[in-house]
Amino acid sequence: MFLQLLISGLSFGSLYALIALAMVIIYKTSEVPNFSQGEMAMISTFVAYTLLGASGQSFTISFIGALIFAAILGVFLEFVFLRRAKDPNILSLILITLGFEMILYGFAGWKWGADQRDLPFPVSDFDIINLGPAVLSYLNIATLLITLILMFILFVFFKYSKVGIAMKATQQNAMAARINGIRTNRILSITWALSSLIGAVAGILLAPIATLDPNLMLDPLLKGFASAVLGGMTSLVGAALGGYILGIIENLFGGYVSIEFKSVVAFMIIVLVLCFKPSGLFARHYVRRV
Amino acid sequence: MDSDFFSVDNLAITFGGLRAVDRVSFTINRRSIFSIIGPNGAGKTTIFNCISGLYKPDSGKIIFKGEEITGLKPHRIAMKGIARTFQNIELFLRMTTMENLMLGRHIHTKTGVWSGSTFFRRGSKAAREEITHREQVERIIDLLDLQSARDQFVGGLPYGTQKLVELGRALALEPELLLLDEPSAGMNSEERQDLTFWVKDIQEELGVTILLIEHNMQLVRDISDRVLAINFGRPIGEGIPEEVQNDPEVLKAYLGEEESIDAVS
Structure with a gap:
């Protein structure tokens, strides 16, 4: 029982981790928690669904198509709405992202309806590997692998690539970045594209376990946000670990304590973290000397 | 020495009703050190911000190596080889x-x-x-x-x-023109002395042209080839350091007029 809960906890945890990463990437450069992240991922998943069903494309093409769509959607939202904000403060930016959230949610309801659909995924949740007391489905394995690979790519990208380092610089001091020759506007576009793309991966991996409807990402988004807060909002490693920790704790709680209150755990964790370690568990603590 | 290395021609910018910079012109020779002095709020940093592309001037031209760079984006300016530092460290x-x-x-x-x-x-x-x-x-x-x-x-x-x-x-950018905005502010006299040598080194050994905003007159005298004094956004004197320092207009800007002191007392 314990092992089984741990395994499915890890599997859910990696999805939370992806959403948390997507949020942190935007937060790091734009300093705004993007509450439309979930709906952006949901729409992208619907695009994959449409490509698969109506256009009858292969899964690979649909998947790639959805990712390209996600990247374009990210750039579009940042360019058309966020960049237009005059003298933005954090609160107004958050409101803008909440605005997207509603627009995208309404759009999905209008275009695809509230029916619950099934995203045909090439890897099944019912083919399993027996691990003695627990089982591991192929979908679990795929989720874990894809997440780990994606994370590895992201970490290397942020640590070593020119664009990754420029993103870090833009986040810490946009003006200094500009006079050092960094095109901060372009960096913002890339940030949103990348983040939206990661969210879309999470959505597509989540759709076969959940059901595909406009509410697909409602709950996972909040869990992803909780994971990001747990990890300290600015740390990529923290966000990833936060996702796994949340997934495991939530599952164990659901298994041993109360299945009804399983979803509440995430928020209990946010409250506890904010009370005892507001900078997050993994953020490198940086205190400005006075 | 070529005289068209860097020049600012009739630069002006207005914020609301305030003429922050009002028809300022100057020319800097390659490999020289040029200082801008003036009381607080005279518009010195605004000139820097226009040069480095953070502000778009209303009128006037900025020419760098025979090419107009007025109103270019900051990253384009950086690519041309102009680096800067800020008054409040960025x-x-x-x-x-x-x-x-x-x-x-x-x-x-x-x-x-x-x-x-x-x-x-x-x-x-x-x-x-x-x-x-x-x-x-x-x-x-x-x-x-x-x-x-x-x-x-x-x-x-x-x-x-x-x-x-x-x-x-700023040096890492390998600039040909380096803008230093009050580099010695907040330094003690020992650090300031080191800084004087370094700036001189940067000019002589690395061959970088330097445009300097500085309040410390000792430093300005020690290293500048030419000095421009401005007040209320307008140029009030230009020349070699000694000339400008003893210019009656400049003294007035810094110390106030005698009449006004009399009027108060």
């Missing part, structure tokens, strides 16, 4: 000194996302490029005596050292 506080200086190399970094992220192989193009950049940066760290701060987070360094890191980052 650094990447959560990075080390080394990383800050490496970011100064941004416009010289050629490697793309793929090769930059994957230089596992020694001798690959990206690895060689990284080594060249690091050598350059080490040279600057040596020049400015920043060895002890090399791997520390910049946010925790003392003020004077942060100013040097910022100067170092």
Whole structure:
């Protein structure tokens, strides 16, 4: 029982981790928690669904198509709405992202309806590997692998690539970045594209376990946000670990304590973290000397 | 010495009703040190912001190496070879000194996302490029005596050292024109003396032309080839340091008029 809960906890945890990463990437450069992240991922998943069903494309093409769509959607939202904000403060930016959230949610309801659909995924949740007391489905394995690979790519990208380092610089001091020759506007576009793309991966991996409807990402988004807060909002490693920790704790709680209150755990964790370690568990603590 | 290395012609910018910079013109010779002085709020930093592309001037021209650069975006200006420092230090506080200086190399970094992220192989193009950049940066760290701060987070360094890191980052861009906005502000007299030598070194050994905003007259006298004094956005005197310092207009701007002092008493 314990092992089984741990395994499915890890599997859910990696999805939370992806959403948390997507949020942190935007937060790091734009300093705004993007509450439309979930709906952006949901729409992208619907695009994959449409490509698969109506256009009858292969899964690979649909998947790639959805990712390209996600990247374009990210750039579009940042360019058309966020960049237009005059003298933005954090609160107004958050409101803008909440605005997207509603627009995208309404759009999905209008275009695809509230029916619950099934995203045909090439890897099944019912083919399993027996691990003695627990089982591991192929979908679990795929989720874990894809997440780990994606994370590895992201970490290397942020640590070593020119664009990754420029993103870090833009986040810490946009003006200094500009006079050092960094095109901060372009960096913002890339940030949103990348983040939206990661969210879309999470959505597509989540759709076969959940059901595909406009509410697909409602709950996972909040869990992803909780994971990001747990990890300290600015740390990529923290966000990833936060996702796994949340997934495991939530599952164990659901298994041993109360299945009804399983979803509440995430928020209990946010409250506890904010009370005892507001900078997050993994953020490198940086205190400005006075 | 060519006289059309850098010139500002009739530069003007207005904020609301305030003429922050009003028809300012000057020319800087290559490899010289040119200082702008004036009371607080005279518009000195605004001129810098126009040159580095952070503000768009309402009128006037800025010419750099025979090419007009007025109103270009900051990153374009940086690519032309103009670097600057700020009055209130603008650094990447959560990075080390080394990383800050490496970011100064941004416009010289050629490697793309793929090769930059994957230089596992020694001798690959990206690895060689990284080594060249690091050598350059080490040279600057040596020049400015920043060895002890090399791997520390910049946010925790003392003020004077942060100013040097910022100067170092500007140098890492390998500028032909360097704009220094009050480099000695907040430094003690010993640090200020070191700074005087370094600025001189940067001009003489690296061949960088320097445009300086400075309040410390000692420093201005010691290193400037020419000085421009401005007040309320308007030029009030230009020439060699001694000339400008004794100019009655300039003295008036700094010390106020005698009549007005009489009027108060």
